[in-house]
Amino acid sequence: MSEGGVVASFVVPVHPHTVLAPDMNPGWRALRNAYDEAAQTIRDLEADLLIIYSTTWPSIIGHQIQADPNPEWVMVDHDFHDLGSIPYSFNIDAEFAHAWDDANRNRGLQSRCVNYKGFPIDVGSVVALTLLNPDNSIPAVIVSSNMYANRSETTVLAKSCLDVIKSQGRRAVAITAMSLSNRMFTDFIEPADDKIHSLKDDEWNRKILEFLEEGRLEDVGQLSRTIHQQIRVQKVVAFKPMWWLSAMNGNRNDLTGKILAYEAIHGAGGAVVHVDPTSTGVGDKEYDEDDVEYFHGERGVLDTGTETDENIEQAASEIADGGAGTSERSTPEANGPALWDPTEAEGSVNTTAAPKPVGAYPHARRVGDMLYLSGVGPRQPGTNSIPGGPIHDENGEPLDYDIRAQTHAVVENVRRIVEEAGARFDQVVDVTTFLVDMKRDFAGYNEVWAETLGLVGPTRTTLAIDALPTPIAVEMKVIVHLGE
């Protein structure tokens, strides 16, 4: 099976005018033509899956994924019912939908499939699928936009989707059914009078399109909250689709964008945009916000904590099994990432006397007469507690802590791993130390160093860094020479 991936992404408008009345306004016709061009591009790419994230399908209980293999009905828009009806009969990839649902839960998301006759598929999805896949030759999947989801949840939703795309080797097209500015005229207008509602909306729309044309999708994603405040009517679903679409493309800024059309639909900004994953070689990403792999957010409000933990534990296990096949991750602590069993590649040195890793790696690895330790912190084996206390609480609020106690604990963990390898503490030859607060902690750390490793005499480099994966202040990277 070839490796799957996203072969193209599209932004498409949601209102029914492009299907029902393209010739009533030149702009609507231009959008329809762009839709048709997008459909041809999808065919030329030989895509085998269309994935629609629709802003006109709000959900409350996590994200919902359409899993009826052949949903059929007649869609009539709540506002523009006088334009006519859109009968639909879609080809949904139910197997993919269920796999995505599983993958969502594996990454800590609330998620469920829906498969009910007569389920009202939303206008955005109906318009997009009708025009992008007119002969139903490509199976599709539709996901809702959760009204309470924020960036992390929406980002993880994309990553779980990518998990399935890769595992199934699919050539997927990611589609966001959305308006740019979404302020429509609040009164009825003649089609000929349609235009973008305001100059401000138009300017913002053009700025978004400029970014997209330059392939700066992640930049648009990170501007989502600002865009929502500036040009979005505060409906239940915020301007989330760019979070999803950017994550579907690896949170990149070096994509290849092409604007196929930009026009007004009853005042709202409608655009058809093609984002090609081919790198332009420019536009490196600059993260203002953290990337996330698992969702550990506000969940379990019905006090089903056990169930949630089991889900996450199961998720960890499945993800790990999909990798090395032998690793196992335990339930994450409230204040830090999940813990893993150390990996067992050739030459690995592991011990239960040292704290569990926070990823798939060994405590140390022997190569010839050298022993390289993974970064060692002060966490205690078994309890995972931090001598001297954590540097912040589970809400990120800073706490007072004892750098001396933390440094002593690091040195002790180093000693345990070295001895597990059959080596001696005085064979440590090089140490790189990472401190999260150099100004506050260097003196205390330096005192403990002098009392311990300083007596052994390894070379040393001390660096200031922003953060460590767990709420600790100090970590050491250690190299040991095993020969005499």
Add this chain to the structure above:
Amino acid sequence: MTPRPPKRTKGADDELNLAALHWAMGKGRIVAGCIAPHPPHLVYAENPPQNEPVAEGGWEQLRWGYERLRASLADKDYDAIVLLSPHWQTYVGTHFLGLPHFEGLSVDPIFPNLFRYHYDMNVDVDLAKAIHDEAEAAGLPVKMMENPDFRVDYGTITTGHLFNPDWDKPLVVISSNRSTAYYSVEVMQEIMMELGKVTRRAIEASGKKVVVLASNSLSHRHFTTESEMPEDMSKEHITSHAMHLWDMRMIDYMRSGQAQRILDEMPEFTEQAIAESDGGGLSWLLSTLDVPDYPAILHGYGTIIGTGNAVVEWPCYAHEEEQA
């Protein structure tokens, strides 16, 4: 022969007196106005034959509240139900169902596991058109919905069923214009107060007896998870104490005849309780009832997936009896 009014005599039967009064005034009238929330859970829990999923009960406090509301109006004669549903969301004007009959399958897009209801309902198109025309004359953007393929929103169906499970009265269904989203609660309320006034005028001009329903919850913050068995009442409670306080404050105003204070505090209530009054139904209802200064009857209060819901009746008939 010119018809004669029923004879009005002091101390005689009140219904006769009221009939005489309204005949003399040549007016239609509002029999009662109600808050009649629409969470599909209530229909699901009741297991009516029209709904496909099957439940083991649940949310009894609210379902019994609806029973009390129905009993309260059982002996009152009326011709039509006028209903504003926050789940027919229109961003361009206010719309009215404009065909005499709708039937089909209503599937809740958010809780499809609970609500897949086969509906069959009649519309009082004449009254709908009368309200539409009155609103248009007042300068409000309005439109009649005359597409036969239109699927009636699940809020309308749910409230329609819970208020009148026999479906033996025609409805006037009014969409929820989302002016709160476009502007603010204040602007929404201004529009809805005007829509309420024209609704009242059109009803009075129609000569019909009508019940008006605002189909909305009070506080409206949901849980984002659902228990394995949705009707597991051990999991049901209000999402926060603040939501509870707001709900009780509003209900106190209702029970003590202080509708004006509800309107005065509508912006704070709507924003802080994330209340479903954002759809305009409550403001419209109170305006249609001419901002009642007489007590409402609380038939029931309960939470549904964390949201606060009250079944409330303003007994206009009783108020008129007192006035008469």
